Amino acid sequence: MTKTAPAAPSKPAAKSTPSTSSTTSSAPAAESATTRSAQLKVKHVDPWSVTKMAFVVSVSLMVVSVVAVTVFWLVMQITGVWGSLNDSVSNVLADDASGFDVTDYLGFGRVVGLTLLVSSLNVIFMSALATIAAHLYNLAAGILGGIEVTFGERR
Structure with a gap:
């Protein structure tokens, strides 16, 4: 869980005056007038939550990589790539290469393992x-004040 500084009072965006012409629409001006934003600083990151998140992400990457391989x-x-590779090795060696099989070295079990x-x-x-990066961030944020983040409402 991140700890943040107290929220700054929300500041409305600069208000624009509506146009005096009756044919000009003032919808964008009204939309920007109601947008609020808050500036906060991230001064501390909980190392345990970072560890849990990194574990979940890395396990997800593990599943993806095993499925991809x-x-x-x-x-x-x-597609017959292993057979073609065996034929190529047999042609290059030309002496008792009939006992060579690339899947002995790059078999399914070995590659997935x-x-x-x-x-x-x-x-x-x-x-x-x-986890080490979270601790280092906390040390640096203690010295430098943290990262300033601006949050705004979406309309």
């Missing part, structure tokens, strides 16, 4: 780095 491997299998391993390390590192 699985689909990519299956498409390469269906490696993706799961790398993605799980990414979950750990991304969560840890986000």
Whole structure:
């Protein structure tokens, strides 16, 4: 949860006077006259909430990457890329290359397993780095005052 400075009084946008001509519409002027905005400073970010958010985002990226690698491997299998690669290696080696099969090295289980391993390390590192970044932000905000954010109403 973020802690913010007390809200500044909302300031209405600059009012424009309606046109004296009866054919000119004053709708944009009336719309901008009712818009309010508030300027706040983010002075503290809760490291625990940052950790939870980073964990959820990195786990989502893990699922996406595993699905993407699985689909990519299956498409390469269906289109015959692995067979073509085996034929190319057999032509280049030309000596007892009949025992070579690229899927022994880049098989489905190995590729998905490696993706799961790398993605799980990414979950750990991304969560840890986000937590460290939240602490560093809090230290910097204590010195510099934080980030100023302006919120406005949408009409």
